[in-house]
Amino acid sequence: MSKSKVYLVGAGPGDPELITLRGYRLISEADVILYDHLIPPELLELARPGAEVLSVGKFASEHTLPQDEINSLLVAKARTGNMIVRLKGGDPYIFGRGGEEAEACAEAGVPFEVVPGVTSALAAACYAGIPPTHRDCTSNLAIITGHRKEDKELEIPKAGTLIFLMGVANIERIVNSLLKQGWAKDTKIAAVEKGTCYDQRVVKGTLDNFLEVAEKAQLRKPAIFIVGKVVELQEKLDWFGARPRILLPGTHPEKYKHLGTIIHRPFIKLVPIEDYSAADNVLKNLAPYDWIVFTSTNGVKFFFERLNAIGLDTRTLASNKVAAIGATTAEALREFGVLADMQPKLESSAGLLEEFGKLGVKGRRILLVKPEVGSPVLLERLTAAGAEVEVVVVYKNIDIEHEPTDFDYIDQILFTSASTVRAFMKRFKTIPPSLKVYCLGQPTLDEAAKHNIKAEILPPET
Numbered sequence: 001m002s003k004s005k006v007y008l009v010g011a012g013p014g015d016p017e018l019i020t021l022r023g024y025r026l027i028s029e030a031d032v033i034l035y036d037h038l039i040p041p042e043l044l045e046l047a048r049p050g051a052e053v054l055s056v057g058k059f060a061s062e063h064t065l066p067q068d069e070i071n072s073l074l075v076a077k078a079r080t081g082n083m084i085v086r087l088k089g090g091d092p093y094i095f096g097r098g099g100e101e102a103e104a105c106a107e108a109g110v111p112f113e114v115v116p117g118v119t120s121a122l123a124a125a126c127y128a129g130i131p132p133t134h135r136d137c138t139s140n141l142a143i144i145t146g147h148r149k150e151d152k153e154l155e156i157p158k159a160g161t162l163i164f165l166m167g168v169a170n171i172e173r174i175v176n177s178l179l180k181q182g183w184a185k186d187t188k189i190a191a192v193e194k195g196t197c198y199d200q201r202v203v204k205g206t207l208d209n210f211l212e213v214a215e216k217a218q219l220r221k222p223a224i225f226i227v228g229k230v231v232e233l234q235e236k237l238d239w240f241g242a243r244p245r246i247l248l249p250g251t252h253p254e255k256y257k258h259l260g261t262i263i264h265r266p267f268i269k270l271v272p273i274e275d276y277s278a279a280d281n282v283l284k285n286l287a288p289y290d291w292i293v294f295t296s297t298n299g300v301k302f303f304f305e306r307l308n309a310i311g312l313d314t315r316t317l318a319s320n321k322v323a324a325i326g327a328t329t330a331e332a333l334r335e336f337g338v339l340a341d342m343q344p345k346l347e348s349s350a351g352l353l354e355e356f357g358k359l360g361v362k363g364r365r366i367l368l369v370k371p372e373v374g375s376p377v378l379l380e381r382l383t384a385a386g387a388e389v390e391v392v393v394v395y396k397n398i399d400i401e402h403e404p405t406d407f408d409y410i411d412q413i414l415f416t417s418a419s420t421v422r423a424f425m426k427r428f429k430t431i432p433p434s435l436k437v438y439c440l441g442q443p444t445l446d447e448a449a450k451h452n453i454k455a456e457i458l459p460p461e462t
Contacts, residue, residue, distance in 0.1 A: 003083050004078045004080075004082065004083070004111065005083055006074050006075075006112040006113075007026050007084065007112070007113050007114075007115055008101060008112065008113070009085050009086065009092070009117065010088060010089075010090060010115060010117015010118065011036075011087050012040065012090065012117050012118040013089070013120035013123040013195055014040055014089075014120070014194060014196040015127075016040035016042040016043055023117065026085050027043055027087065028048055030047065030048070031082035032051065032052045032053075032085070033047055033051060033054070033084075034074065034085070035054070035057065036088050037057030041403060043087065054073075056070050067097060067100060071100065071104035078105070079110065088117070089120075090117055090119045091116055091119040093116075094165075095145045095165050095166065119143075120195050120196075120222070123195060124224050125163065125192065125224070125226055127195055127240040128190065128200070128202045128234060129202075129236070129237035129241065130190060130192075130230055131230055131233060133160075137230045137233075138160020138161050139160065140161070143163045143165065144156065146164040146166050154170075154173060154174065156178060160228055160230075161227065161229075162225075162226070162227040163224055163227075164227070168220075168222070171211065178207055185207050185208035186207070187229075188204065188227070188231035189204070189207055190202055190225070190226045192226065193223040194222065195224060196240075198261050198409055199408075201217075201220075202234060204231060207227075244261070244412055245261045245409060246260045246261065246410075247263045247265060247410050247414070249265055249266065249267045249420040250414075250416035252297065252328065256414060260411075263410060265403060265405055267402055268398065268420065269397070270298050270371070270396070271396060273394070273395060278393070279306060280306070282367070283303075283306060283307055283312065283316070284310065284312070286319075286320055287320075288365055289320055289366065289367040290364045291320065291322070291364065292317065292321075292322050294324050294332075294333065295325045295349070295352075295370065295374075295378070296325065296417075297331075297332040298395060299370065300336065302394040314336055317338060323355070325351070326343065326344070347441075348440070349375065349377045350441065350442050353378070357385070361382055361386060362385065362386030362387065363386060365387070365388045365390070366388070366389045366390070367392055368390070371394075371395050372393050372396035372397070373396070374417075374418070375418050375446075375447070377442070377446075379391060397423070399423055402427075407432045412435060412437070414440065415437070415439045415444050415447075415448060417443075420444075421453070425453075431453055437455035438457070440457075442457065
């Protein structure tokens with residue numbers, strides 16, 4: 001049976017975590033992905049190896065492909081026996097021309113499904129702290145396109161709350177139409193730029209001054225406009241704006257989401273080393289070591305991948321005790337069937353050193369699992385305490401390109417390793433003085449000090 005099918009998938013408004021579970025799965029299974037400019041770029045990382053990923057996006061008046069050509073491309077790709085995901089910002093049917101693409105499939109006899117997405121009309125309002133409906137304000141709302149053909153009148157229905165999409169270029173026309181149709185001059189209006197993204201901004205005013213306010217603020221696209229009494233609740237309900245925005249140059253952003261809004265910008269990528277001959281010699285003879293020490297989940301991953309590559313498994317560690325630097329690393333070990341014998345409460349090299357200090361390490365043989373370039377602290381201090389310490393290198397860090405970052409919308413930076421400090425400074429040379437800098441562990445803080453970065457260790461209770 002042919003799998004030829006087109007899935008019109010709503011990618012949501014900007015926050016990649018707002019993709020639906022079904023949309024997430026379809027992206028990871030697709031043979032071909034045709035995507036718009038405004039989708040969260042992180043979603044493209046879900047594409048399976050070998051998938052064809054094509055940009056067909058459109059901005060107002062700027063088209064990569066005309067709509068007719070997008071329709072034809074969808075049909076042509078589907079007819080080759082492929083599973084197609086047409087990934088569209090927001091919801092496919094809310095001013096996204098998804099209806100036209102679905103019609104094209106139907107007329108061509110191509111099977112299709114539509115997967116709803118979270119529309120920016122509701123999500124951006126939510127993240128801005130503006131409930132579109134509220135018992136004390138209004139029980140109805142209307143969602144309106146602010147982008148119309150030149151000869152079309154702007155249609156403004158009667159509703160307590162109005163939400164305009166794609167209206168930045170037509171803000172003067174929108175405001176004048178509202179005033180002409182009898183809306184009071186002191187009616188509240190808010191623009192929500194880049195809703196649900198870390199660089200979201202809310203610009204507020206009233207109908208009689210908003211053109212001036214908007215011009216002064218230099219509104220950015222994309223933005224929605226919300227009109228009505230509900231705008232008065234924005235400051236009180238601004239939960240997203242109250243969270244610190246934290247740039248994370250390292251890995252595992254999920255570990256730090258409780259701290260605030262995480263802007264994940266990995267400046268380094270973890271890859272295998274070119275020559276494993278030295279590492280293989282160590283891995284084939286682990287029995288003499290009293291302890292094997294893992295200082296990251298990455299070390300665990302590459303260690304066991306290499307162990308398996310040379311025909312060995314966890315039974316090779318039967319005579320060793322294993323130390324994990326913290327809970328996440330211990331959990332990674334558990335996934336490979338290994339329970340950590342040591343896991344310090346303080347998730348850092350200092351925590352490991354404290355635990356080893358209680359046991360005594362004089363004369364003990366300890367193997368440290370490390371990247372090609374890493375902190376020497378554990379090696380030096382365990383050696384100074386009388387341990388026989390060896391290192392096995394199982395991976396390395398390489399610099400990579402990253403998404404653009406606007407530091408005007410960032411409050412803090414969290415460095416999780418010395419390598420993230422080095423990669424950041426190599427790229428940016430300096431840190432804006434307005435940013436608060438935290439480091440995970442003393443070695444990372446020491447590396448920051450080498451670059452004259454004023455920083456603090458991330459408090460353990462957070």
